[in-house]
Amino acid sequence: MNRGEWILISRRAQVSKSTRPRLCPIERVNQICRCSFFLFDSFSFAEAAAMFHNSSQRKYWIFKSEDEVAHMRRKANQKFRNKIQESGKSAVSDSMFLERHEEDVLFRHYERRLLDFCNAFKPAMPKSVVGTALMYFRRFYLNNSVMEHHPRTIMLTCAYLSCKVDEFNVSSTQFGGNLLHETPAGQERVLEQILEYELLLIQQLNFHLVVHNPYRPMEGLLIDLKTRYPTLENPESLRKSADDFLTQAAMTDAGLLFPPSQIALAAILNSALRASLSMESYLTECLGLKEDKDSISKMYDSMRRMKTLLKKYELPKADEVNIYKPRLERIHAQFASSSNKRKRGYEDDSHVAKEPRLVEEEWTDEDLM
């Protein structure tokens, strides 16, 4: 699947409409099958290829516990510190670096900014595109430190890449037009930066570009409830609060710890709980888990963990952000200047970097005479 994802990006063009089925008319869900459709001829076999259970997300980007995730972030922080220490730049004190909790505040701040950017995007960005962009952002900073690559550019690159991967066709000029704070020249510059960072982002995602969001599973669960669970009279009433749950969950590590269908189920069960509706028998009867007490308890456990994650989320406080941001800028100004000259992502492949064809002659004063 990875090669298919990479080919999708490098083509930069829309899949022609004739090779895929028409857009699914279920509200707010706008994709059926992606690149796997034209690899296989029978539709049911194609579905086996594009689902969560054999996706790269399940294999490589679902982690066992919150501790494992925190450990990875600590490692990234440490890696950057070591890199700077080893490069031997003078006047480097440990206090200059950002601590983990400080990085966290900045991460959440820029994540909010990304969410606001996507919500204000014109034309309106579908929810799955927003979800994919947030997931890219989160995955990138799992293995990299905010001190090494500035989140301001990475967040825009995530949005740009997500539009391409999710086939939400936006030209780069249109994308740039959404940067409302910049002049047209400034937009061009930002776009250039985005294009520079794009390959680095893809590389740090380990080329795993397909992200499964919980929005379609939620639709599916609602359909299943309406069909097989008459005990619940009006499942539609659960939709709004489940939607809010999912939006909040996207700002937590839930996507890195649980499959999207479990997150969707948690959203629905949570909103049922809030409305004081009981859905116990859904799990036992409809999902066939009557005998499997072990699985049921594990599922409730996961849902509890998710709720804890949502509760623990704090909006980044403005005063904290105002302290940490200048420090971040200072770090970038001091340490990032050396890598500015080379294109991002090409650093490891020396044969990819373009050598100038002709050696340009040096200008001397005599030439000007």
Added chain:
Amino acid sequence: MDDQGCPRCKTTKYRNPSLKLMVNVCGHTLCENCCDTPLRKSNFRVQLFEDPTVDKEVEIRKKVLKIYNKRDFDFSSLREYNDYLEQVEDIVYNLTNNLDVENTKLKMEQYQREHRDLIQKNKATLTREQEELEELLLLEQQGNEQRRLDVLQDEQRQLQAKRKNKQALLDELEQSQLPATILLAQHKVRAAQLETQIEQQKQTVKPTNLFSTGIHMRQTVSLVAVPKVEDVLFHYKPLHVETYGPPVPELEQLSRVGYLNHVRAAMPQDTAGGYTSALACHRAIQDAFSGLFPLKG
């Protein structure tokens, strides 16, 4: 191609469309850069490729292959043939990029001296093969011409017949005593007969004695008995995919169970493209159930 121009007089294809850029031995168009190599007008060839280095390599390759003209059946093993080819490529590469030119030229001369007879023989076989090919091509062309002429003649004849028919009708209308409607009916019958005749002619296959692959019709091609390969008999096992979730109903069952009542129905525009609401429903259910159960252990 428009941005390439003669470096000397700077005219481009834009200004002078009939300008043909010539390539010289050193690979530069209109060479003054390598003023050390003496230029001859006879050495200028019309540039075929946009990149003059490619043209240079093509020329060098032609010369080298005139000398190194062994074929794949001259070698006893594939490995030897590949080694030989690698040798040739090395020589071409060296000459193209001006690396170690003298040594390479020495190597070439040595090879030429050693294999003089073989080179001559191969040249002879090449020319013979080319002649045979040309003959075949000529025959084919003649056959095509003949067929074309035949078709043309047939058409002419048909046109003639039709014209005669019409003329006959006009004559009869002039002279005959019968009423016009009967004459018209007769004419129509005759025209229809002509048409069927023409159709029949088209249907009849011209008898030939040659298949299109060149094998004669009556020739018996000896088929060597194909050796029987014994292998384990294949047993079909249906594909089983682990979804880590509850079982998903089949696409065809969805409407029966009642799922489709809760999905937006497909509009005529959608069904025209092959879309059904069952597809979307099935996909949503699959996504909802995939990975729903926690992993065991």
